[in-house]
Amino acid sequence: MKRLLKNAWILTMDDQYTEIRNGWITVENGRISALGEGLEPSDADEVTDCCGGLLLPGFVNTHCHASMIPFRTMGDDCPDRLRRFLFPLEQEAWTEALSYLGAKYAAAEMLLSGITTAADMYYFEDRVADAFAEMGLRAFPGETVICQRAPGSDVPEEALRRSRELLEKWSGNEWIHPIIAPHGTTTVTPEILQACQYLAEKYSTLLTLHACEMDYEMRYFREKGMTPISYLDSLGLCGPHLLAVHCIHLSPEDIARMADRGAHISTCPGSNTKAGKGVAPIRDVDASGIAFGFGTDGPSSGNTLNLFDQMRLFAVSQKTVCRDRSLFPARKIVRIATRGGAEALGMTDAGQIRIGFRADLTLVSLDGPSMFPVYNPYSALVYGAGASDVSLVMTGGEIRVRNGQLTAVCLKDLREELESVMPSFRNAAKKYADII
Ligand SMILES: [Zn+2]
Numbered sequence: 034m035k036r037l038l039k040n041a042w043i044l045t046m047d048d049q050y051t052e053i054r055n056g057w058i059t060v061e062n063g064r065i066s067a068l069g070e071g072l073e074p075s076d077a078d079e080v081t082d083c084c085g086g087l088l089l090p091g092f093v094n095t096h097c098h099a100s101m102i103p104f105r106t107m108g109d110d111c112p113d114r115l116r117r118f119l120f121p122l123e124q125e126a127w128t129e130a131l132s133y134l135g136a137k138y139a140a141a142e143m144l145l146s147g148i149t150t151a152a153d154m155y156y157f158e159d160r161v162a163d164a165f166a167e168m169g170l171r172a173f174p175g176e177t178v179i180c181q182r183a184p185g186s187d188v189p190e191e192a193l194r195r196s197r198e199l200l201e202k203w204s205g206n207e208w209i210h211p212i213i214a215p216h217g218t219t220t221v222t223p224e225i226l227q228a229c230q231y232l233a234e235k236y237s238t239l240l241t242l243h244a245c246e247m248d249y250e251m252r253y254f255r256e257k258g259m260t261p262i263s264y265l266d267s268l269g270l271c272g273p274h275l276l277a278v279h280c281i282h283l284s285p286e287d288i289a290r291m292a293d294r295g296a297h298i299s300t301c302p303g304s305n306t307k308a309g310k311g312v313a314p315i316r317d318v319d320a321s322g323i324a325f326g327f328g329t330d331g332p333s334s335g336n337t338l339n340l341f342d343q344m345r346l347f348a349v350s351q352k353t354v355c356r357d358r359s360l361f362p363a364r365k366i367v368r369i370a371t372r373g374g375a376e377a378l379g380m381t382d383a384g385q386i387r388i389g390f391r392a393d394l395t396l397v398s399l400d401g402p403s404m405f406p407v408y409n410p411y412s413a414l415v416y417g418a419g420a421s422d423v424s425l426v427m428t429g430g431e432i433r434v435r436n437g438q439l440t441a442v443c444l445k446d447l448r449e450e451l452e453s454v455m456p457s458f459r460n461a462a463k464k465y466a467d468i469i
Contacts, residue, residue, distance in 0.1 A: 041053075047386075053068070058386065138448060145439065158176040173211070176196045218250055299328040306346060327374060404422060
């Protein structure tokens, strides 16, 4: 089947930021087969008029805990909520059904906001992978490995076993690329971190973990005369497999070391700033050449699963901290949200509108009230657009969202399904009512 998208303002996100004002593309076998300007081919099986909207590579979410939808708005203003109620509530009340149905709902929310690929870490990720595959979201799921009792795994060895099974099950799959996901630098022992690294190398996949995020984490390593990054490096983890998340408190030496080792970063400006944790030194990360992308973090930490919020929060926080309006121009920020994310995940055939690349595409309408006039399309995306402006989303050449609506499922149904497995979770949450 040959699909044609015509009458689009194409932002290719190539090295020259090439734009095609009256552009068209054709899609065959899940990939972009041709693109051009003006008169379009007439032999397509299906034609979609983009009505002059902005057609760009799909957004790439480099860090999420998608299933955590049931936690959304719980204790948003509670200090140290991870240890005060998130961990205990997960241990007591989290279930496989919540992981699966939470991930389905989250996948719908991501697709509706133009995200076409997501990296994820949580529990029961085999079911999360099923949910993403069913929804048509390209994904990099990783079972959280943590050295405490956790949903589905009483001991970290159990989570490692789940990780191996996930890797074996989806080996060679087009849509699901399992990764290794130790929780963080202080929540996993050095031995288990090295076991994770062994798996990442054996299966040639990413190892993602939270790093340089928490004050207590930084204090812990400072007392040892180290940083989280120098510690990871001493264990052999700071290398091309590493996708370090948050990286708020990186030193200049950490940045140089990560650049030298070919490590990758996911920055989550929404979650970092909401928690008051600080603003990551991304100007220096960018100058170092480290591949990095944006992460929404989970719906409990970042609340919304869309990259429009991340783009804008990134812009305002970086410019404010560095007191430099010219820092990170809008087109650079759109690049980070699309191609940058793909590079951070090691994808070599996504993140640009280019012949042969995956047809993972997002169309942003210019009909919304804040999308007029548009002199600079990148500015419109970063400072004016929101998830509700997304009108069409394609992954692997299949249309998942059309006219701002999911094509295969109904969001209301997904919400009802998730709600039906939430009563015992809600009940268990009652004991934390004073802090949430
Ligand atoms: Zn996280």
